[in-house]
Amino acid sequence: MKSVGAHIFRQDVQSMHAYAIQASSGMIKLDAMENPHRLPPALQAHLGQRLGALALNRYPDGRVNDLRKALADYAQMPEGFDIMLGNGSDELISLLAMACDVPGASILAPLPGFVMYAMSAQLQGLKFIGVPLTPDFELDEAAMLAAIKEHQPSIIYIAYPNNPTANLWDDAVIDKIIAAAPGLVVFDEAYQPFASKSYMDRIARHGHVLLMRTLSKFGLAGVRLGYMVGPKALIAEIDKVRPPYNISVLNYECALFALEHAEVFSAQAQEIRTQRAILLEALQGLPGLKTWKSDANMVLVRVPDAQKTFEGMRARRVLVKNVSKMHPLLANCLRLTVGTADENAQMLAALKESL
Secondary structure, three states, X not given: OOOOOHHHOOHHHHOOOOOOOOOOOOOEEOOOOOOOOXXXXXHHHHHHHHXXXXXXXXXXXXXXXHHHHHHHHHOOOOOOEEEEEEOHHHHHHHHHHHHOOOOOOEEEEEEOOXXXXXXXXXXHOOXXXXXXXXXXXXXXXXXXXXHHHHHOOOEEEEEOOOOOOOOOOOHHHHHHHHHHOOOEEEEEOOOHHHOOOOOHHHHHHOXXXXXXXXXXXXXXXXXXXXXXXXXXXXXXXXXXXXXXXXXXXXXXXXXXXXXXXXXXXXXXXXXXXXXXXXXXXXXXXXXXXXEOOOOOOEEEEEOOOHXXXXXXXXXXXXXXXXXXXXXXXXXXXXXXXXXXXXXXXXXXXXXXXXX
């Protein structure tokens, strides 16, 4: 059999690591910020009938535009703006890098943050500038403004709230970053269902700001559907690099179904926010552990020994995310997804025994 030499692959790709997904079989899975609640049985049956009746032998049709309108209404998109769909937010992040790949272009984001901002830049051959947060995980205003002035980035990502730190940013600092930006500013509101604020009500003030969301945290992580809103002219340019039929008929029908039953998912989000408050209070009572306020469905904690605690929790069949090696600022930090009341109780017990 003829084999292919390593020389045909890009050198930087060969030195990269693929995005790692932890094995979770038989575990209480609290590592990926998923909504822990499944559809009620009656809705499962109803959705099954809808999906079973779809014309899977045909390419996706104009019904995808029904979803675009439903999402625009749900998100209260402003007049004069348009909406674009992606196979999860990840695809939208990749398409932005592709659309903005001009000579000398760069992408800037605070660190620690979502790894796909840097990965999309690297894969597209763009320079990535990561600006460290302060030790308390706030935006470093002076460092951000200096980096913008020096590098003139084509795209600045503002995760709102941030992953893995789970916090929203200071409004005054955000305003200065937007004013200083020479290119696009992209708000990533993946965790919007759990946040106390959104930028959607302020986006119409600007002609260079885009806002991304996902249905993953809404409760459809398995469906892979992200969306991005922005001024019509900007969305029209980015949409040119989107693959045709990037949203399957199954994806858009699931999403439409979920939006028709938005009150079910809204109640789930409220329950997760309630559980987050209970979890935060319990965590604050544990000796030697530091927590930060959360506006997402995750809580960042610092423990004396992250690897030891992570392994101890895993041995007790509770899977969380060890983020301690992601960035120096995250030394000895674990990211805990907020689960059901029962899952959180088991997580707390495993954490106490593993500290």
